Amino acid sequence: xxxxxxxxxxxxxxxxxxxxxxxxxxxxxxxxxxxxxxxxxxxxxxxxxxxxxxxxxxxxxxxxxxxxxxxxxxxxxxxxxxxxxxxxxxxxxxxxxxxxxxxxxxxxxxxxxxxxxxxxxxx
Amino acid sequence: xxxxxxxxxxxxxxxxxxxxxxxxxxxxxxxxxxxxxxxxxxxxxxxxxxxxxxxxxxxxxxxxxxxxxxxxxxxxxxxxxxxxxxxxxxxxxxxxxxxxxxxxxxxxxxxxxxxxxxxxxxx
DNA sequence: ATACCTTACGTAATACGTAATAATC
DNA sequence: GATTATTACGTATTACGTAAGGTAT
Numbered sequence: 001x002x003x004x005x006x007x008x009x010x011x012x013x014x015x016x017x018x019x020x021x022x023x024x025x026x027x028x029x030x031x032x033x034x035x036x037x038x039x040x041x042x043x044x045x046x047x048x049x050x051x052x053x054x055x056x057x058x059x060x061x062x063x064x065x066x067x068x069x070x071x072x073x074x075x076x077x078x079x080x081x082x083x084x085x086x087x088x089x090x091x092x093x094x095x096x097x098x099x100x101x102x103x104x105x106x107x108x109x110x111x112x113x114x115x116x117x118x119x120x121x122x123x
Numbered sequence: 124x125x126x127x128x129x130x131x132x133x134x135x136x137x138x139x140x141x142x143x144x145x146x147x148x149x150x151x152x153x154x155x156x157x158x159x160x161x162x163x164x165x166x167x168x169x170x171x172x173x174x175x176x177x178x179x180x181x182x183x184x185x186x187x188x189x190x191x192x193x194x195x196x197x198x199x200x201x202x203x204x205x206x207x208x209x210x211x212x213x214x215x216x217x218x219x220x221x222x223x224x225x226x227x228x229x230x231x232x233x234x235x236x237x238x239x240x241x242x243x244x245x246x
Numbered sequence: 247a248t249a250c251c252t253t254a255c256g257t258a259a260t261a262c263g264t265a266a267t268a269a270t271c
Numbered sequence: 272g273a274t275t276a277t278t279a280c281g282t283a284t285t286a287c288g289t290a291a292g293g294t295a296t
Contacts, residue, residue, distance in 0.1 A: 001126070001199065001202070002285095002286075003124070004286075004287095005286095017250080018250070018251060018252095019249080019250060019251080027287075027288085028287070028288055028289080029250080029251070029252095030251090030252080030253090030287075030288065030289080030290090031286075031287050031288070032251090033251060033252060033253090034252095034285095034286070034287070034288095035286085035287095037252080037253095038285090038286085042206075043206035043209070043210070044206065044209075044210045045206055045209040045210055050250090050251070050252095052249095052250075052251090052294075052295055052296075053295085053296085055250095060209075061205065061206070061209040064205050064209075065202045065205050065206070068198040068199075068201050068202050068205075069198075069202065071194070071198050072195050072198045072199065075191040075192075075194050075195045075198075076124070076191075076195065078191050079124070079188045079191050079192065082184065082187050082188050082191075083165075083166035083167065083168055083184070083188070086166070086167075086168040086183075086184040086187070087166070087167045087168055125260095125261075127261075127262090128261095140275080141275070141276060142274080142275060142276085150262075150263085151262075151263055151264080152275075152276070152277095153262075153263065153264080153265090153276090153277080153278090154261075154262050154263070155276090156276060156277060156278090157260095157261070157262070157263095157277095158261085158262090160277085161260090161261085173275095173276070175269075175270050175271075175275080175276090176270085176271085
């Protein structure tokens with residue numbers, strides 16, 4: 001069970017089609033098929049009933065697990081946001097402006113101190 | 124980000140030690156170290172502060188993501204339970220009793236018919 | 247024929263283990 | 272020296288793509 005697989009399954013259900021899910025997710029239809037097949041063999045239960053006439057129908061089991069899967073996807077997104085935010089705190093650019101003459105001697109000292117304070121954060 | 128990684132991180136926090144988490148999870152300490160390192164490089168933010176004296180301390184970021192991670196793990200467990208339950212419906216053992224003499228000829232036929240009906244379910 | 251899913255096969259990524267290394271008590 | 276985390280390296284798994292194959296309209 002992979003996030004990609006969960007995302008794929010969720011999107012396939014949403015779109016009602018492997019091909020269109022593949023387009024939206026920017027992957028090959030083969031990858032979509034693999035993803036669903038992978039989940040199904042892992043669970044030993046079909047998730048989707050392939051009906052050529054009416055497109056894709058979600059199996060009983062599929063309906064059961066769809067909700068927890070979407071919860072998972074939401075949480076994953078949340079974690080990634082947290083990560084991005086945390087990174088932002090550390091990886092932001094710092095801009096310093098000054099009068100050329102005044103800070104010519106002061107700046108190096110300030111930068112030096114600042115870098116020392118930064119050292120432990122960098123690790 | 125893998126479930127294993129999430130489970131490892133969660134357990135490391137719980138145990139306060141890589142080694143003990145490894146024991147509980149039946150994996151090598153190296154695998155535990157890999158798992159945490161993998162998460163940290165993926166996020167670009169440290170999850171744990173390694174303090175040899177006081178064991179493991181969870182970073183600020185780690186504390187933030189711990190909760191959603193545990194939610195994910197719970198949902199995963201839930202999905203697996205659903206799968207097991209759904210499988211149980213299909214994978215149960217069937218026991219057939221009979222008088223030796225009476226069913227000697229009948230049984231093969233019955234089994235044959237039964238297997239034919241089973242065919243579509245097995246796929 | 248066309249639209250859609252599946253299968254075969256190759257490849258690149260990676261999760262994990264063993265074993266060696268480093269560091270702290 | 273004992274305990275614990277990291278690193279190096281090898282391997283087996285696997286996610287994914289390309290391309291070919293079924294199947295139904």
